[in-house]
Amino acid sequence: MMREQEPSQGGKSQSRRAFLKAGLATGGTVAFGSSALAGKTGDPANQPPNVPEWTHSLGEGVAVRPYGKPSKHEAHVIRRDVEWLTASRESSVSFTPIHELDGIITPNGLGFERHHSGIAEVDPADYRLILHGLVDKPLIFTLDDLKRIPRVSRPYFCECAANSGMEWRGAQLNGCQYTHGMVHCVMYTGVPLKTLLAEAGLKPNARWLLLEGGDSAAMTRSLPLQKALDDVLIAYRMNGEMLYPEHGYPARAVIPGWEANMWVKWLRRIEVGDQPWHHREETSKYTDLLENGKARRFTFVMDAKSIITNPSPQAPLNHKSGFTVLSGIAWSGRGKIARVDVSLDGGRNWRPARIDGPVWDKALSRFYYEFDWDGRELLLQSRAMDETGYVQPAKSELRKIRGVNSIYHNNGIQTWYLHKNGEVENVEIS
Amino acid sequence: MSKFPDLSAAILLASLIAGVTVADAGEKTTGVAAQQNSPKKIGIGREATAAEIAGWNISVRPDGQGLPVGRGTVKKGETLYVERCAACHGEFGESAGRWPILAGGAGTLASHDPVKSIGSYWPYATTVIDYIRRAMPFGAAQTLSNDDLYAITAYVLYLNDVIQDENFELSDKNFITVKLPNQPNFIDDDRETAEKAFWRKDPCMKDCLPGEPRITGRARTIDVTPEAGKGPKVE
Numbered sequence: 001m002m003r004e005q006e007p008s009q010g011g012k013s014q015s016r017r018a019f020l021k022a023g024l025a026t027g028g029t030v031a032f033g034s035s036a037l038a039g040k041t042g043d044p045a046n047q048p049p050n051v052p053e054w055t056h057s058l059g060e061g062v063a064v065r066p067y068g069k070p071s072k073h074e075a076h077v078i079r080r081d082v083e084w085l086t087a088s089r090e091s092s093v094s095f096t097p098i099h100e101l102d103g104i105i106t107p108n109g110l111g112f113e114r115h116h117s118g119i120a121e122v123d124p125a126d127y128r129l130i131l132h133g134l135v136d137k138p139l140i141f142t143l144d145d146l147k148r149i150p151r152v153s154r155p156y157f158c159e160c161a162a163n164s165g166m167e168w169r170g171a172q173l174n175g176c177q178y179t180h181g182m183v184h185c186v187m188y189t190g191v192p193l194k195t196l197l198a199e200a201g202l203k204p205n206a207r208w209l210l211l212e213g214g215d216s217a218a219m220t221r222s223l224p225l226q227k228a229l230d231d232v233l234i235a236y237r238m239n240g241e242m243l244y245p246e247h248g249y250p251a252r253a254v255i256p257g258w259e260a261n262m263w264v265k266w267l268r269r270i271e272v273g274d275q276p277w278h279h280r281e282e283t284s285k286y287t288d289l290l291e292n293g294k295a296r297r298f299t300f301v302m303d304a305k306s307i308i309t310n311p312s313p314q315a316p317l318n319h320k321s322g323f324t325v326l327s328g329i330a331w332s333g334r335g336k337i338a339r340v341d342v343s344l345d346g347g348r349n350w351r352p353a354r355i356d357g358p359v360w361d362k363a364l365s366r367f368y369y370e371f372d373w374d375g376r377e378l379l380l381q382s383r384a385m386d387e388t389g390y391v392q393p394a395k396s397e398l399r400k401i402r403g404v405n406s407i408y409h410n411n412g413i414q415t416w417y418l419h420k421n422g423e424v425e426n427v428e429i430s
Numbered sequence: 431m432s433k434f435p436d437l438s439a440a441i442l443l444a445s446l447i448a449g450v451t452v453a454d455a456g457e458k459t460t461g462v463a464a465q466q467n468s469p470k471k472i473g474i475g476r477e478a479t480a481a482e483i484a485g486w487n488i489s490v491r492p493d494g495q496g497l498p499v500g501r502g503t504v505k506k507g508e509t510l511y512v513e514r515c516a517a518c519h520g521e522f523g524e525s526a527g528r529w530p531i532l533a534g535g536a537g538t539l540a541s542h543d544p545v546k547s548i549g550s551y552w553p554y555a556t557t558v559i560d561y562i563r564r565a566m567p568f569g570a571a572q573t574l575s576n577d578d579l580y581a582i583t584a585y586v587l588y589l590n591d592v593i594q595d596e597n598f599e600l601s602d603k604n605f606i607t608v609k610l611p612n613q614p615n616f617i618d619d620d621r622e623t624a625e626k627a628f629w630r631k632d633p634c635m636k637d638c639l640p641g642e643p644r645i646t647g648r649a650r651t652i653d654v655t656p657e658a659g660k661g662p663k664v665e
Contacts (some may be wrong), residue, residue, distance in 0.1 A: 086528060087527055087528035117568065117571065130483060130487075132483045132487070137477055138477060138478040139475035139476065140475060140476055140482060141474070141475040145475050149472065150472075173649055174650065196475070198471065199471050199472065199474065199475055210489055212486075212489070217564070217571070218488065218565060220489065269486050269487070273491070275493075277489055277560070278491070279560055280561040280565075283553050283557050284546060284548075284552050289544055289551075292540055293539035293540035293615060294616070295615060295616050296619050297616045297618060299619045299621065300619070301621075303628075341635070348638055350633070350638065351635075385633065389629045389631055390628055390629050391628055391629070391630045391633045392628075397627075397628070401624060405542075417645065417648075425649065426649035427647060428645070428646045428648075429645055429646060430643065430644045430646050
């Protein structure tokens with residue numbers, strides 16, 4: 001049973017009720033905040049033919065805001081957590097507000113967080129990465145060393161294996177921030193791990209690596225050598241900036257397409273071995289318990305998945321009917337997104353969505369579906385397909401194979417119930 | 431002297447980046463010819479000393495590799511566990527609040543309320559000592575002496591009925607004789623065969639499901655909790 005570590009199937013029913021109640025309450029305030037703002041008529045004194053105050057007077061000068069922040073009117077666009085999920089905030093998760101974003105790049109301050117013992121504050125001058133084990137020459141790198149090694153920049157999605165894990169047994173949380181917000185996508189800059197391995201020289205029997213963090217959990221995961229030689233990065237920048245502390249400053253592992261738990265943050269040590277270590281995060285956690293009591297281990301790849309972010313429970317429609325832009329994100333750990341379909345009738349009929357912007361390997365893709373909403377109730381779904389031909393399954397299809405004890409890797413199709421008044425609700429349908 | 435002394439190295443590195451394999455890396459150590467053909471290194475990073483590695487290398491494997499030298503009895507572990515661990519994990523590993531359950535839950539894995547404790551779920555005992563060593567006590571990681579580490583591990587295994595004798599002394603010498611019962615129930619990722627049906631060339635586009643859709647569950651009404659053991663559990 002996951003207690004402190006993963007967002008679980010549920011908290012104590014009382015706290016759950018309290019949360020859901022709060023969720024409903026905020027449905028009209030916080031969660032609907034931006035939309036409510038958009039729907040408000042505002043102050044006529046600022047609207048034509050009147051000239052508003054900000055046009056009459058000088059604003060603040062340069063460098064008054066030396067590190068920029070979003071408009072004060074966007075203060076609701078933040079990561080949020082669900083208090084009852086975990087025992088402590090140091091071993092918990094916050095969720096990306098995916099319904100407030102567009103395109104495919106996540107701002108650095110909004111990427112979901114998952115810590116096991118809190119955020120390690122590492123002084124870059126003291127940062128060291130040790131590479132040892134089945135190598136010809138064990139090496140130790142400083143941050144400056146890493147920055148002198150030929151680097152690459154690549155956009156990748158990073159998704160927690162437990163993303164949507166609360167939904168295995170049914171619709172639980174109203175808001176894609178909570179059901180699907182443990183994913184972000186940024187441009188990582190760093191050193192290909194194979195460059196470091198070549199510097200150290202691999203012994204012939206090298207098969208697995210152990211990645212270890214320098215935080216107070218000393219997080220570890222075993223990584224097959226083949227993947228390390230393929231596309232793994234030791235990254236120190238995200239979206240051009242240095243990593244944020246909550247994302248592993250000054251250096252972390254980037255394991256494209258594979259579950260985020262393997263993307264070890266505050267990376268301090270890489271050990272080369274001939275077999276996996278079977279550590280806690282790959283035995284008691286991040287294994288998939290099936291209905292018959294057997295458990296899958298080393299389920300590294302994240303399956304193709306998509307979610308309609310707008311409209312969604314935290315982003316209702318503010319107009320009664322008429323032309324409507326539906327939008328969402330799709331991704332696959334196996335490669336590029338090939339296509340996304342959208343259904344308005346609970347999966348009975350599907351139409352191809354329009355994919356806009358770059359479609360990169362193992363990155364988020366953005367899709368749109370524009371239609372004339374006649375004001376009727378709809379059951380909205382999206383279905384992603386990747387370049388290997390994998391098609392995102394219905395939740396019922398997943399449950400048939402995996403049961404409901406699985407926790408991780410829930411990539412089933414999500415249903416949103418769009419009400420006549422524009423509100424949206426998380427539902428399960430037959 | 432070239433103004434760009436590193437150019438050739440960079441070109442070699444580019445070819446290296448394009449195609450290092452396990453076999454390539456292996457060949458480098460197997461002969462002069464291979465050595466001559468191996469790419470030139472860029473020479474960044476210095477050799478790590480044995481002491482530096484020893485200070486950070488705390489990983490333990492199921493075959494016993496990495497076990498620190500030490501020993502401790504179940505009895506001594508009980509005292510330490512009560513002082514350092516019980517506040518979160520409960521006196522008998524039953525957990526307090528939402529902290530992880532350590533013991534119990536035998537036979538629950540195929541039920542609607544699986545309890546994934548060390549005794550019921552974890553495949554290897556080495557995972558326990560490795561994890562306690564690197565991350566426990568929560569908030570004071572890597573402060574236990576090796577002997578205390580063995581003692582606490584022994585007591586946690588005793589709570590799980592894996593060790594039966596409270597006078598038992600666990601050590602680096604006898605550790606790998608300790609086996610956990612659920613180890614045979616772990617299988618490797620079989621999604622590409624078990625879920626092969628999810629790879630479909632032409633997904634259905636029209637009239638894909640029979641009848642009108644019916645709402646069967648709503649997040650808003652989730653506190654209508656089914657009875658334990660009969661379906662979705664909300665705890």
